[in-house]
Amino acid sequence: MEAVFVLVLVVLAAVAHATDMTTCTATQNSSQCSVALCGTLDLQLLTNASGCELLFKKNLTAGPTLIFSLKRNKVTFKRPTEGRLKFFMNNGTFRLTNVERADSGKYFLEIYNSGGARLGTRRVQLDIEGK
Structure with missing residues (x-):
């Protein structure tokens, strides 16, 4: 019985940890993303950065x-x-773990080809939620 209780606690902890993950897509010119304080953010900036x-x-x-x-x-x-x-x-994808209030703000990504020619800019507003 004790082993079952421990297993339930481990599963609940894993589920609670998984809910702290926020995924945002910022593949357009301008995006906004909200993430929980102390959580983890996966921010997809491109579909593939190879060669950029x-x-x-x-x-x-x-x-x-x-x-x-x-x-x-x-x-x-x-x-x-x-x-x-x-x-x-x-x-x-850019990953930011243990998100802090200081992480809030405006970010931008400048994209160039391998020859140095500018291909574009992406802007992201990152908001931090929670206490």
Whole structure:
């Protein structure tokens, strides 16, 4: 009986953890996304980033700050990530874990081809919900 109770607790914890995941698609020119405080965000920026060069930035009052760049299929994060940030080239998804209030704001993605010609810009408004 005790083993069944422990199994139920493990399943409930897994379900509770899964509900903290938010998936947003930002493959259009302008998007808005809301994510729970302390949750995880999967933000699809492209369907496939292979062969692209990317600059992902956050707009701050002092000016834009670079979050990550992708060049020659190598992702470089420009600030300490504490393991919170990942980018998946195969599906163009940016993952942000343990979301904080400071993550709220306006982000933009500059997309270039391998020759450096600009292909477009995507804008995302990220809102953080909860206490």
